[in-house]
Amino acid sequence: MAIYRYRCETDGARDVVRPIGTAEDTLDCPECGAAMPRVFAAPMLNLGSSSARSLLERTERTRERPDVVPAPPPAAGRRSAPATNPGWSRLPRP
Template sequence: MALYVYRCEDHGLTERALPMGTAGRTAPCADCGSPAVRVFTAPRLSLGDPIRRALIDRTERTRDEPQVVSSPPARPARPEAAAANPALRRLPRP
Protein backbone atom coordinates (compact mmCIF):
# COMPACT_ATOMS: atom_id res chain seq x y z
CA MET A 1 0.00 0.00 0.00
CA ALA A 2 1.20 3.47 -0.87
CA LEU A 3 0.25 6.64 0.96
CA TYR A 4 -1.27 9.35 -1.25
CA VAL A 5 -1.99 12.94 -0.20
CA TYR A 6 -5.04 14.91 -1.36
CA ARG A 7 -5.90 18.58 -0.72
CA CYS A 8 -9.46 19.75 -0.11
CA GLU A 9 -9.98 23.49 -0.56
CA ASP A 10 -12.01 23.67 2.66
CA HIS A 11 -10.43 21.07 4.93
CA GLY A 12 -6.76 20.92 3.86
CA LEU A 13 -4.62 17.83 3.41
CA THR A 14 -5.79 14.27 3.86
CA GLU A 15 -3.93 11.01 3.35
CA ARG A 16 -5.21 7.78 1.80
CA ALA A 17 -3.58 4.38 1.72
CA LEU A 18 -4.23 2.80 -1.69
CA PRO A 19 -2.59 0.08 -3.75
CA MET A 20 0.36 1.46 -5.70
CA GLY A 21 -0.63 2.99 -9.04
CA THR A 22 -4.37 3.13 -8.32
CA ALA A 23 -4.65 6.70 -7.03
CA GLY A 24 -6.77 9.00 -9.14
CA ARG A 25 -6.33 12.72 -9.77
CA THR A 26 -9.12 13.50 -7.33
CA ALA A 27 -10.76 11.75 -4.41
CA PRO A 28 -13.77 12.73 -2.33
CA CYS A 29 -12.92 14.64 0.85
CA ALA A 30 -13.62 12.59 3.98
CA ASP A 31 -15.25 15.59 5.71
CA CYS A 32 -17.38 17.25 3.03
CA GLY A 33 -17.32 14.91 0.03
CA SER A 34 -16.11 17.57 -2.42
CA PRO A 35 -13.34 16.53 -4.84
CA ALA A 36 -9.86 16.85 -3.33
CA VAL A 37 -6.94 17.19 -5.75
CA ARG A 38 -3.96 14.86 -5.47
CA VAL A 39 -0.77 16.47 -4.19
CA PHE A 40 2.60 15.07 -5.26
CA THR A 41 5.03 14.86 -2.35
CA ALA A 42 8.51 13.46 -1.82
CA PRO A 43 8.61 9.84 -0.67
CA ARG A 44 9.25 9.27 3.00
CA LEU A 45 12.98 8.80 2.67
CA SER A 46 13.64 9.84 6.25
CA LEU A 47 12.21 6.54 7.48
CA GLY A 48 15.15 4.57 6.06
CA ASP A 49 18.46 3.55 7.58
CA PRO A 50 20.47 6.64 8.67
CA ILE A 51 23.78 5.16 7.43
CA ARG A 52 22.36 4.64 3.94
CA ARG A 53 20.80 8.13 3.95
CA ALA A 54 24.19 9.64 4.88
CA LEU A 55 25.84 7.72 2.03
CA ILE A 56 23.23 8.98 -0.44
CA ASP A 57 23.64 12.56 0.81
CA ARG A 58 27.43 12.38 0.57
CA THR A 59 27.20 10.95 -2.95
CA GLU A 60 24.82 13.70 -4.03
CA ARG A 61 27.08 16.44 -2.62
CA THR A 62 30.14 15.17 -4.45
CA ARG A 63 28.42 14.51 -7.78
CA ASP A 64 28.81 18.06 -9.11
CA GLU A 65 31.58 19.37 -6.85
CA PRO A 66 33.90 16.54 -5.85
CA GLN A 67 36.10 17.04 -2.84
CA VAL A 68 39.61 17.89 -4.09
CA VAL A 69 42.71 17.02 -2.08
CA SER A 70 46.26 18.27 -2.62
CA SER A 71 47.95 15.00 -1.64
CA PRO A 72 47.05 11.46 -0.67
CA PRO A 73 46.34 10.88 3.00
CA ALA A 74 49.27 10.00 5.23
CA ARG A 75 49.75 6.34 5.99
CA PRO A 76 49.11 5.40 9.59
CA ALA A 77 52.22 4.43 11.52
CA ARG A 78 52.59 0.68 11.79
CA PRO A 79 53.47 -0.58 15.23
CA GLU A 80 56.79 -2.37 15.38
CA ALA A 81 55.93 -6.06 15.55
CA ALA A 82 59.31 -7.00 17.03
CA ALA A 83 58.84 -4.68 19.98
CA ALA A 84 55.46 -6.20 20.78
CA ASN A 85 56.64 -9.83 20.80
CA PRO A 86 60.09 -10.65 22.25
CA ALA A 87 60.31 -13.85 20.19
CA LEU A 88 60.24 -11.81 16.98
CA ARG A 89 63.33 -9.77 17.94
CA ARG A 90 65.63 -12.65 16.92
CA LEU A 91 64.26 -12.82 13.37
CA PRO A 92 66.26 -11.21 10.55
CA ARG A 93 64.88 -7.88 9.38
CA PRO A 94 64.74 -6.73 5.76
Protein backbone atom coordinates (compact mmCIF):
# COMPACT_ATOMS: atom_id res chain seq x y z
CA MET A 1 0.00 0.00 0.00
CA ALA A 2 1.10 3.53 -0.71
CA ILE A 3 -0.14 6.98 0.12
CA TYR A 4 -1.10 9.12 -2.88
CA ARG A 5 -1.82 12.81 -2.62
CA TYR A 6 -4.49 14.65 -4.56
CA ARG A 7 -5.15 18.36 -4.45
CA CYS A 8 -8.51 20.09 -4.76
CA GLU A 9 -8.42 23.72 -5.85
CA THR A 10 -10.81 24.75 -3.09
CA ASP A 11 -10.46 22.14 -0.35
CA GLY A 12 -6.74 21.48 -0.39
CA ALA A 13 -4.70 18.31 -0.32
CA ARG A 14 -6.10 14.88 0.46
CA ASP A 15 -4.15 11.67 0.99
CA VAL A 16 -5.53 8.39 -0.28
CA VAL A 17 -4.17 4.91 0.47
CA ARG A 18 -4.12 2.57 -2.53
CA PRO A 19 -2.11 -0.49 -3.55
CA ILE A 20 1.07 0.48 -5.36
CA GLY A 21 0.49 1.25 -9.02
CA THR A 22 -3.31 1.48 -8.82
CA ALA A 23 -3.70 5.20 -8.12
CA GLU A 24 -5.93 7.10 -10.51
CA ASP A 25 -4.74 10.28 -12.25
CA THR A 26 -7.68 12.23 -10.83
CA LEU A 27 -10.21 11.67 -8.08
CA ASP A 28 -13.51 13.37 -7.37
CA CYS A 29 -13.32 15.56 -4.30
CA PRO A 30 -15.59 14.10 -1.60
CA GLU A 31 -16.50 17.61 -0.41
CA CYS A 32 -17.13 19.65 -3.57
CA GLY A 33 -17.15 17.00 -6.29
CA ALA A 34 -14.51 18.68 -8.43
CA ALA A 35 -11.78 16.64 -10.08
CA MET A 36 -8.62 16.52 -7.97
CA PRO A 37 -5.41 15.95 -9.93
CA ARG A 38 -2.79 13.74 -8.41
CA VAL A 39 0.18 15.55 -6.89
CA PHE A 40 3.59 13.98 -6.92
CA ALA A 41 5.65 14.41 -3.79
CA ALA A 42 8.84 12.97 -2.42
CA PRO A 43 8.22 9.47 -1.11
CA MET A 44 8.57 8.95 2.61
CA LEU A 45 11.45 6.53 2.49
CA ASN A 46 13.27 5.48 5.60
CA LEU A 47 16.88 5.44 4.49
CA GLY A 48 19.82 4.23 6.52
CA SER A 49 20.85 0.96 8.03
CA SER A 50 18.51 -0.86 10.37
CA SER A 51 21.06 -0.96 13.20
CA ALA A 52 21.63 2.79 13.04
CA ARG A 53 17.89 3.40 12.91
CA SER A 54 17.22 1.12 15.90
CA LEU A 55 20.01 2.82 17.87
CA LEU A 56 18.53 6.23 17.15
CA GLU A 57 15.07 5.03 18.14
CA ARG A 58 16.39 3.55 21.40
CA THR A 59 18.32 6.71 22.17
CA GLU A 60 15.22 8.80 21.61
CA ARG A 61 13.12 6.48 23.77
CA THR A 62 15.54 6.33 26.71
CA ARG A 63 16.07 10.09 26.75
CA GLU A 64 12.71 10.66 28.41
CA ARG A 65 12.20 7.26 30.03
CA PRO A 66 15.43 5.40 30.80
CA ASP A 67 15.48 1.67 31.23
CA VAL A 68 15.13 0.72 34.91
CA VAL A 69 16.67 -2.49 36.22
CA PRO A 70 15.90 -4.09 39.63
CA ALA A 71 19.53 -5.01 40.41
CA PRO A 72 23.00 -4.58 39.01
CA PRO A 73 24.09 -7.24 36.54
CA PRO A 74 25.98 -10.26 37.97
CA ALA A 75 29.73 -9.88 38.04
CA ALA A 76 31.21 -11.67 35.10
CA GLY A 77 34.42 -13.67 35.32
CA ARG A 78 34.54 -13.84 39.14
CA ARG A 79 35.60 -17.28 40.34
CA SER A 80 35.48 -18.72 43.85
CA ALA A 81 38.77 -20.63 43.57
CA PRO A 82 41.74 -20.15 41.28
CA ALA A 83 41.75 -22.38 38.27
CA THR A 84 43.96 -25.43 38.43
CA ASN A 85 45.13 -27.62 35.64
CA PRO A 86 45.75 -31.34 36.43
CA GLY A 87 48.63 -31.31 33.97
CA TRP A 88 50.52 -28.81 36.08
CA SER A 89 51.49 -31.58 38.61
CA ARG A 90 53.44 -33.40 35.90
CA LEU A 91 55.54 -30.38 35.04
CA PRO A 92 59.22 -30.50 36.21
CA ARG A 93 59.85 -28.69 39.47
CA PRO A 94 62.85 -26.49 40.11
